[in-house]
Amino acid sequence: MERKLRLAILDMNAGVPNQGMRGIRSIASMYSEDFDIDEFDVRSKNEIPDLSYDVYISSGGPGNPLEGDGVWDKAWYKLVGDLWAYNQENDQDKKFMFFICHSFQMVCNYFNLGTLAPRKSTSFGVMPIHMTKFGENDVVFRHLPDPLYAVDSRDYQLIQPDLDVFRMYGAKILALEKIRNYVEYERAIMAVRFSDEFIGTQFHPEADPIGMKIHFGKSEIREKVIKNFGQNKYESMMEAIDDPKKVELTHDTILPKFIENARDFIYEKNAVLV
Numbered sequence: 001m002e003r004k005l006r007l008a009i010l011d012m013n014a015g016v017p018n019q020g021m022r023g024i025r026s027i028a029s030m031y032s033e034d035f036d037i038d039e040f041d042v043r044s045k046n047e048i049p050d051l052s053y054d055v056y057i058s059s060g061g062p063g064n065p066l067e068g069d070g071v072w073d074k075a076w077y078k079l080v081g082d083l084w085a086y087n088q089e090n091d092q093d094k095k096f097m098f099f100i101c102h103s104f105q106m107v108c109n110y111f112n113l114g115t116l117a118p119r120k121s122t123s124f125g126v127m128p129i130h131m132t133k134f135g136e137n138d139v140v141f142r143h144l145p146d147p148l149y150a151v152d153s154r155d156y157q158l159i160q161p162d163l164d165v166f167r168m169y170g171a172k173i174l175a176l177e178k179i180r181n182y183v184e185y186e187r188a189i190m191a192v193r194f195s196d197e198f199i200g201t202q203f204h205p206e207a208d209p210i211g212m213k214i215h216f217g218k219s220e221i222r223e224k225v226i227k228n229f230g231q232n233k234y235e236s237m238m239e240a241i242d243d244p245k246k247v248e249l250t251h252d253t254i255l256p257k258f259i260e261n262a263r264d265f266i267y268e269k270n271a272v273l274v
Contacts (some may be wrong), residue, residue, distance in 0.1 A: 005266060007035040007147075007259070008053040010076070012102050014043035019215050020060050020100070023206030026256045028057070029080045032219035034263050048075040051082060051095065055262045057255070060101030060204060061136055065156055066109060066116060077110055087197050092269050098255065099200030104192070105156055107200060111169060114161040114189065119154070124225075125233055126240035126247055127152040129190050129203060135174035140257045145179070149246035151207035156163035157188035158202060170195060203255035209241045216241075 009024055028037050041048040043061065058076075068074070083095045099107045109116050128147035135141040141148075161173060175191035181256065191201045215221055218239065225234045240246045 002072040003270070005035045005055065006053040006262060007037045007055045007057070009037065009039045009048035010049070010056060010058040010061045010075075010103070011039060011041045013061065014061055015041075016026075016062050017210070018060075019211050020204060020206055022211055022252070023204075023208050023230070024057055024059060024100075024212075024255070026208065026253075027206060029265065030256065031259050034227035035259075037208055041078055043072050046075065047071050048079055051079075051086060054095065054266055055095040055259060056083070056095070058097065058099050058103035058107075058177060059206075060103065060153075060165050062102070065102050073106075076106070080107055080110055084198070087195065094197050094265065094269075096197045096258070096265075097199075098258050099198070100206065101154055101202055101204060104200035104202050105154075105158060107194070108158045108189075108192065111171070111194065112162065112165050113169075113171065113192065114158050116156060119188075120155050122155050122228075123152045123157070123177075123188075124229055125152060125237045126150070127203070129175050130178065131175050133175050134193065135191065138174050139261055140199060140254055141174050141191065143257060144187070144250065145245070146184075148175070148238060148250055149243075150201070150203040150205060150250045151212070151247060152203045155204065159186045159188055161169065161189060172263075174199075175201075184268055202256065205250055207247055208251045209248050212241050246272075 007028055009028060011021055013021060028035070038049065040046060040049050049056065087094050099108055105116055108114060126149055129146070129150055131141055131146040156245065172193045173189055174193050177188040177190055189203060190203055193199050216225065222234065
């Protein structure tokens with residue numbers, strides 16, 4: 001009988017209420033027959049998983065991705081480094097990790113893949129995201145159309161990739177920010193394949209239409225969005241949430257495919273070793 005695998009969810013939200021963790025939990029629970037699932041409150045309680053897990057998902061979160069308290073951030077970076085080293089040292093047994101938004105920005109900073117800088121203004125809403133040729137052929141992203149649509153909510157961005165560092169690690173840019181011909185700003189990098197086992201997005205693939213409709217349908221949230229971004233932004237976002245080819249398709253594809261590919265790889269390697 002195949003052993004049950006272990007999945008660690010790293011909550012990077014520092015106790016701030018959010019929809020992302022609910023989305024991650026919901027997707028992970030779809031695979032509860034294959035995985036024992038544990039959750040770690042990294043920033044509020046300094047909880048960090050050990051190396052005994054097979055799959056790790058590190059969430060988005062608030063604040064500056066370049067700042068920490070010197071405790072939780074060092075522990076998080078150590079985990080990333082230890083997992084990366086583990087994969088380099090083991091041909092058969094691999095550890096898989098997915099990085100979302102804040103975690104994505106942190107890991108890109110860890111590997112020095114480019115410039116991480118504040119945006120001129122907050123990116124917020126359901127945005128078109130364009131794939132590169134690497135994204136079109138990626139084991140996760142190839143199941144999506146170009147452009148794909150996803151929830152974007154960030155004050156920072158990864159730009160100006162250091163392609164020499166990308167080549168050194170074998171990393172690939174999978175997707176870029178929407179094309180904006182009316183501004184001169186460089187397009188942000190929205191997804192990276194760091195290795196066969198490490199992948200991340202600067203957007204939120206865990207966002208689901210039902211949860212978003214409930215959240216943004218609340219009067220206080222609706223009024224806040226309209227105040228900060230305008231009525232048109234709010235209405236276009238709600239319309240995109242209702243489109244099954246946009247947020248729903250991204251939600252149903254990216255994290256599920258990541259988990260399934262990790263599971264299938266591990267089971268296949270275990271079968272070979274038996």
